Amino acid sequence: MQRDLDIRVAIIEDDETIREGYAFLIGNTTGYKIAGTYPSFEEAAKKIVQDDPDVILLDVELPGISGIEALPKLKKLLPDTHIIILTVYEQEMLIFRSLGNGAAGYLTKNTQPEKIVAAIKEVTEGGGPMSAHVARMVISSFKRNESTPLTRRETEILEQIATGKSRKRIADELFIDLETVKSHIKNIYYKLDVHSKADAIKAAKDNKFI
């Protein structure tokens, strides 16, 4: 086995059974090597830089500093290392935050062993491992709520407001009068039961009206 060509994998996971199970699996796969295993981010921070992994498997729910919080810190310690999030949950928010925080991929803990190894290989080659289930969830999150109380024009105007544009600018771009935009906004606020821009944007996004 040529040590220098192996993909070096680190595991940060508090559950010993899972941690050792993954380590055993990966350590016994040709082309892969365990660079280190740690029960928490605090432990990992001490040694992970000299252990120098190519890929880190990171549990989202760690004791102390959570995986989500640890993500940017790990990225800073090891900018070129790919991080794959491990979680039992498959929740939208968590996925978005993980991906937005620099994770290269996302795996649920019940993923089959072969797929875990395949995912590690994939991220080192520049891809992102994403199960069809997760992909479907992410894509469906872009779906609008069809039972919006807002009319087409109101939705359009609220979208523009959400980009930070002024009422005047929206009026100009939609070729309508400023007063018309104001009227629409009054109706939007009434329908969403809010009294400010920020609350309208939040209410609309929460309900997927925009």
Place this chain on the structure above:
Amino acid sequence: MQRDLDIRVAIIEDDETIREGYAFLIGNTTGYKIAGTYPSFEEAAKKIVQDDPDVILLDVELPGISGIEALPKLKKLLPDTHIIILTVYEQEMLIFRSLGNGAAGYLTKNTQPEKIVAAIKEVTEGGGPMSAHVARMVISSFKRNESTPLTRRETEILEQIATGKSRKRIADELFIDLETVKSHIKNIYYKLDVHSKADAIKAAKDNKFI
């Protein structure tokens, strides 16, 4: 040529050159047949049901009713027809929303002819929006630009601004003075070379700083 075995393709695209180009290309490929071509959704709505296509190539930016708006209407008219989105720009959000609304795939208009035909074949065989290519795109679209000129605090404040909150409210929620928020915003504007909220949000989103 056995008419009944051909894959029937419809094109909804306002640009005549592109429309006829695609029609010529597909019509002259063995196994494919043009079921109809239309310059707008309004035109398509009149005849597309009796033209009965297996696959529809749909432009995102149509005059009148846009492609995005047309998608659910087409799905309702022809529930079993696969729809492939056509776009000039790589408008990620638009593409994702399309996928969420029932599109089976997307193609940019400069795609090579062979790939267009391949994409049509793929969707008729069940390859949908969960292809590795699309999944990769989803992940990369959530990745922040690591070489942001903005500091952590500036990014945080710009994110808050992007939600429509006032400076006062941001100051309160971050437990800092309004004047501090103003200072940060001045620095943000200077760094992004903009002079307004809307422009800062756009510049930051375009560059994936937020």
Place this chain on the structure above:
DNA sequence: TTCTTTTCCCCCTCTTTGGGTTAGTTTTGG
């Protein structure tokens, strides 16, 4: 026709924004 949507008008007050300039404290990196 009737209802909804879209359009536009007037009034008002108060908040917010963008910009100029300076400066102390804290954190971070070499």
Place this chain on the structure above:
DNA sequence: CCAAAACTAACCCAAAGAGGGGGAAAAGAA
């Protein structure tokens, strides 16, 4: 440890914008 960067805060100003009150005409769809 020291210097640079980041974060914090203060003062000034004019202009623009936001939110809310009321009303009403025109266009479209049901």
